[in-house]
Amino acid sequence: MMRFAVCTFIVLSSLGLASAHAQNISLTGTVRPGTCTVNNPSHTMPPVGAEKFPATAGGGVVDSYTPFSLELTACSGVKGARLTFGTAADAAPAPDANRFRNTLTTGAAPNTGIWLQSGACSATGITVAPGSTLTRAFSGTHTEALCAQYSKVGSGEVTAGDIASTFTVTVDYE
């Protein structure tokens, strides 16, 4: 129906009929939010002994606390942002899916993952699970403080090896 109405209008215009016909033209649009410049944090976490890992699955390792931040700078026309941390594919196997998995395929420390938390490193940090979002209102710039620590995942023993996790933080602007 829309297409028919538009075609009718065009035909009438091209005919150039002499009769006067007042026509209001309404122009509408949308101003989309601006963007910010976002850093790509890369950190080497401190090495720790396997004996530092708790026996309980999901437990963290205080000695591995690694504070870092996501910096949103040079923001223009931005009232806020929604940060989505990775996807479900970045998660450790259930029941520890709220930890980021160790992505190494060789030399990996078994039964390990990374526990990401919002805010400063502390025992009461809020878990940021893979695929979860944080919504923040701000103008100008924003610093999202985060803390990473090693975590035991699964029921097996943690022994020597390496840990790595790389994920994308998708930023949606308001």
Place this chain on the structure above:
Amino acid sequence: MKRAPASASGPCRIGMAMCLMVSPWAASAGAVVDLSGSVRPGTCDVHAEDQAKRVELPKVQLHVVGAANGVVLATELDWEFRLVNCRGVRRVSLVFAGPPHAPGQPQYANTGSATGVSLHLVDDRTDAVMPADGHHASLTVTGSAATYHGRSYFYRHNGTPLQHGSFKSAGTVVVTYD
């Protein structure tokens, strides 16, 4: 004539409504977070009874030691070195060492007053001599524990007169974890 505009405006109203429902969020390329680290081997505890371990060697009479050069079998004594509460450890490596009776000799020196004798250590699993300049052993951790089994003997050096007295010999064991 009046119905046509009315019906034509119907889809437009729907179109407007859809425009208003567009999310205020505008997606943009995100950041990449890259975290890496490592886990070192864990550790074990030395069993409380084996910390600064003291092995009481048998008291023997001189005629038991005899005159022949070599191991005095009658003085055999088994001992063990126990590691417990191992966490995050697959294997442990042990290195036993101490001052030798004489340079190049595998026996441990006696720092007591007796002469003509030294300490001879043997790996109980393999019967290999544990030389004073360093004996390496590797143990698999099972059930969060590992135990090294050793054996000791007096050793007669008949190039030196045999004299009674005290006997004392010391060594160290260095433990590394994997």
